[in-house]
Amino acid sequence: MKTCFTFLSLLLLAVFTKQATSQPYKIQQPAPGVEIISQGVIDKFTPYTFCSEPPRIKAMSQLAPAKLPFNINDIRVKVTQRGALVDIPLDDDEHLYGFGLQIGTFNQRGLRKKPIVNDNPLNDVGYTHGPTTFYVSNKGYGILINTTRYTTFYCGTTAMNISGKPDEKTTYGGNSVLELYSHKSAVSHYVEADVPGAKGIEVFVFSGPDILTALQRYNLFSGGGTMPALWGLGVKYRVKADFKQDEVKKMANYFRQNQIPCDVIGLEPKWQTTAYSCSYVWNPEYFPSPQHLIDSMKLQGFHLNLWEHAFVNPKSPLYKPLKERSGNYLVWNGLVPDFADTSAAGTFARYHENTFVKEGISGFKLDECDNSNLGSGHAVWSFPEHSEFPSGLSGEQMHQVFGLLYQKTIYDIYKKRNTRTYLDVRASSSFASPYPASLYSDTYDHQEYIGMIVNSGFAGMLWSPEVRESTSIADLMRRSQTAVLSAQTLFNSWYLTNPPWLQIKIDENNHNQLMENAKQVEADIRKLLNFRMSLVPYLYNAFADYHFKGIPPFRALVMDYPTDKNTFNIADEYMIGKGILAAPLTEKQNERKVYLPNGNWYDYNTGKKFTGGQTYTIATSFTELPVFVKEGTILPLAKPVENVSPNTKFEITCCVYGDKARGTLFEDDGETFDLEQGNYNSLTLTYDGKKGNLTRSGSFKNHRYQIKNWEVIK
Template structure:
């Protein structure tokens, strides 16, 4: 009997042990096509709480219902050593995208990552400006892990011995198909917390899952029209006179300009900052800002949030800051209302109230050597890790609130974001400067729920300058960042004419860009996104085997995936394929369907791989059959509230086209009260040429559309 009792005790202990490890996941459909899963006891602070993201339930409902994309029993969760382990199934032909803002790769299957807010260091390892714990499958679903912790991911790399799809072991000595990376049938995720919230987003298409994720986070931000114009960031120690001279030169030379960025020198002290104007460079800030606004120029101010002892609110905020400093500046605990009030009141009273239109929020990402260490403490009790993962979110959220309370839209720059930050008025940038990688980041931004600008700073040649400028025009923020170089659009005389053409093209395309950002807000469609999300695109990666492998140096070398990471979709109709320095020709993969040259309207191909030689004067851009691109005159400034502009409606291809053109006042949040309209453009070819119509303006709604002309691009 004693032996039996001992055996029963052992069995009970084992049962308790395994029950503690294996966790049932409680799934609840919280919106059409969106499910929330609970594992263990999630932490009270997470990405969604930090960002304050509010789902757009009306838009999610409009997307319609969809089936849960997994067999619930196929998703596994367990708790071990105070950490949560998650396992999601993978099919053999399934590709993965996302896991944050990556710069060198689009396909993420086979990666091992630690999703960790950091300045990008040249390798896609999870340490990046927006390490969003969200991934998309080519099978048409998405998964989001709502945690403010560093998340480890094995994206189809670990092979469990109890796997239902365990590969057949091969003999490397005799079998040339042996692989150092055997097939794995799961995405495994480790969260260093005793519980977590997980969200699953249905498709049926991958783009549908992306839309649901964006709408769940409130929808993308709708910038003011001026935010989609051209911006020039001036040198660090520019004075009011320097800025005025530069603005006047833009006008004299006929270059568009909507907002100017002032770098650290606008402050009396920076690194750490005082958040007050330097009186030697800006003797009368209020008059300076007013003078710029009268010229049609907004001002955007650089800052990082680290408080100098010389700041007017330093003593008050000091008890509400971290145990560690950044550049000897105090780090406000922005999760505390009092700390936020002190910090953001200074910005409001000293800058926004006199007419400053936005901010560039720097250095909230990393590196480790200057940001607070993980041993730092914060008065709220949040860990240094949680603060690092969310500090960019907090800065975006509460700076945006200043403008929202004024019913004034803004558009700025930030160095860090994360899950939940889709609805914020900020575009990510960094100090890295690889043109090819900048385009890959632009592609991946659509998988991460963020915006990215491939900014232009300086170049070694006129060719490089033009190629960078061209792709910058086809991005969320067209910007020269001359804080150090002092470059201007005309700094390279040999390509000045072409640069000016593209600067004006940016302005001509504003009705198209503005509508595509409205779709981002109301429908969740990223304005710039991977070609992998386009219907008719072949998503299968090709394997390439290098013939120059040194097995002594790399004994596990094998075929690598060849992926398309240098072309992308811009809005509903445009495919952009940038050229890089030294390129004369390039290949472009066209999805199924007829495509036409943006500049000439000439047919170029249908579901084919084409080789093009565009010349230096053009960035290759192609338009879908039936594509409608609304254009306006190449103004030097974005239209003001109430200003009407004439439109040229360009039509490409053969089949009838329909486009919903968005309109509102362009600057306020009155669209949230219904003050907006969608004007339907319809175009079709007939025996007598082109027939185009536009729906009538809605009564008591903004109407900024003047005269309309219709242009048949494909003759």
């Protein structure tokens, strides 16, 4: 059973008065390379309280020896009437990343960040669908303030009033407008974390020696990265909200008849008798025989995913059982279940298991779990911050972890049944890496969507830059390219009768007025989606590295190249696994600049070789993928399939980049948790300059991968 490091024994460390505490704090080491500083009265519920999985201690012990660029005793912790204040040392040339799934910012040095869950992330203040109180440094360490309270981080922005002569470099004069408004200030040598209301605090320190190792420790301490169902790495398509059962079948037939890859069909709100708030009861007018639909979809190779939110309607069978186990405020006249309460979470889970999961529903989408927009006075639909919950969480704290606790509740259903899933969710929090959920957003700025793929790797989260409507064919194709190069390829047509590639204009789409070139655009989309299906084995191996080693499958260049100053501010390129660099374009770009780090790289589309350490201008067509492959990589590309079934065998072409190369594949049933008992194979691919070789080791009896060809690109 997992040990929760809440350190209740530390309550005896100090007697707190109205004065600031100054007693020395206690440091414990719960895992290799992880140290926890604790002072004061720790909240009953912290982000780490809710971890479902134990730390992967063995994997953590195999990482490089832990190293910090400062003495851990230089971290300052103070508890006052206001709350807790933590100061973490900061070098002048240090760069900071993280605070969750940030939108609009990348390098957080010099900013004031307040990572709060919010349904409409705005500006650069820190509001986001996936806030965390965790950040990492290019100097090779990570810091997590273990609290569910709203916390403000001053990332090297504060200048204290201290005795002594002011440094001449921090004193500015002059009377010109330019000088007066330059706003220059001293470079702070600390990150300050301000936690109002806290009577004590825990600080988790994840040591490097480099930024990627620090992130590995964080993910492994969380329980390792998720391993979604193999079919989840295919294509997901969400149908129109008011589709009826026959219309869903018609859409499924469209995909199969036109050989367009699709693994998951998502049903939107009207599948329920009431959706705002939710009944969690099939709507008989729209879905008269849901079991027949589930079974028929399964025969065609589709998995069904159900939209919901977690606010329980008075007409729901869940209302009475949850009435006393919910918050004291309603949302859309519905209960807000206290998912921190084991009884409430268990009731919600049992109903979902018995009503949906046992009948064959493969996953769920949780909407509106990310609080109403704090940047708008009229956005008041969600529960207030002063809400009270039976567990003892306040509304503020519940907002921060509501999406995470939902993930945990649903994940536990599937884990108990030894069946993997892949969920959609609109909020998450710290220590989320074990959960098979990809975040999405109602925002729709393409450039921001690309940046959120990059930032997701700093958070232990996954991100879906979903495709909805488009302003042009270029917009559709560029967005689709980005979706193909992300954790989940998702088309969300909840307000479109036809797929967006048949008609980009909403009104015409819903009146079945298709574009004259609809079939050509459809063919172009098919080509992109076939590439996604070719990439599934490679992506699955990247997720295996996430699961067992804590390496984010999608990550910023600075993680792999932490000493290359050119990577410190690149927010629109990212690594996919070990060997692919992606550089998506938006609809505004016919070409773009791409920085390639040290080493040699190959344009995937042309095979042209580029010398690293330089910036190039590239152009890709709508049916090409803006990716580069690192020299020494064996890229295992599969013959595209329309969907991934339990019996799918992938026919692999090994694309060899360079004279000598190496690659790996992870092989298991793709559906159960038997991999935790070692029931899997590791495939090592090597090319020595003359021929390719495959070595397979492990206890999994079936062979999913068949190596058909070796193709050398020099």
